[in-house]
Amino acid sequence: MRLKTAKLFAEKTGMQILTDETFxxxxxxxxxxAAEGEPILTPKAGTQEEASEFLEAYxxxxxRRCKMCYAxxxxxxxxxxxxxxxxxxxxxxxxxxYQQHDVMKSLAERFAAVYGVKFYYEDFRQGWQEGIDISLxxxxxxxxxxxxxxxEEERYSRVMRKAVKKANRARRNERQTLSSVS
Numbered sequence: 550m551r552l553k554t555a556k557l558f559a560e561k562t563g564m565q566i567l568t569d570e571t572f573x574x575x576x577x578x579x580x581x582x583a584a585e586g587e588p589i590l591t592p593k594a595g596t597q598e599e600a601s602e603f604l605e606a607y608x609x610x611x612x613r614r615c616k617m618c619y620a621x622x623x624x625x626x627x628x629x630x631x632x633x634x635x636x637x638x639x640x641x642x643x644x645x646x647y648q649q650h651d652v653m654k655s656l657a658e659r660f661a662a663v664y665g666v667k668f669y670y671e672d673f674r675q676g677w678q679e680g681i682d683i684s685l686x687x688x689x690x691x692x693x694x695x696x697x698x699x700x701e702e703e704r705y706s707r708v709m710r711k712a713v714k715k716a717n718r719a720r721r722n723e724r725q726t727l728s729s730v731s
Contacts, residue, residue: 554690561687567633569625574698577618581699584617585610612649614699619653627660627668637667644673644680647695 552568559566623640630638640657642648654670661668684691694700703709 550690551692551696558684558687558689567629569629577621577697580617580621581614581697584613586613611699614697615649616652616656618695618697619649620656623653623657624660624663627657627664627666630666631664635666637669639669639671641673643671644676645695646674646677650674 552570556566619642622642626638626640642653643650657668694704
């Protein structure tokens with residue numbers, strides 16, 4: 550749906566768009582699971598302590614998986630730019646308020662050097678709300694997660710949402726306790 554929307558946006562705005570329409574789910578899963586390491590964590594809908602423990606263990610796995618994905622996507626973009634005579638490249642990843650910009654920027658600069666193309670960095674997050682407004686005005690689909698099956702699980706898994714809420718509640722209570730003691 551995102552690819553179709555990107556093409557529709559390009560058409561509506563008169564922008565040229567070049568896309569890689571190869572769906573590499575198996576390759577992504579192979580890379581992502583290797584990046585996560587063992588064991589595969591499964592959330593439990595239990596106590597606040599269990600929820601906090603799950604999220605504490607899950608966050609490093611998620612960070613490694615996201616870094617792998619950033620590296621994979623940004624290297625593909627840099628390689629494509631170099632192979633097709635572009636002088637610079639960037640990524641729509643830099644629009645998202647949810648992505649790790651420092652990690653992505655560092656990786657993108659490294660691949661720019663490897664492939665001999667400049668990396669154009671701009672913090673596009675400043676246009677987050679404007680992008681939402683434009684997409685709504687144009688009637689475009691907006692996806693509420695990055696697109697990988699893991700983030701989709703995080704979005705739709707009732708158990709994971711409960712774990713996050715419990716962990717956040719525990720952290721909030723802890724902060725309130727600490728501030729009332731001070």
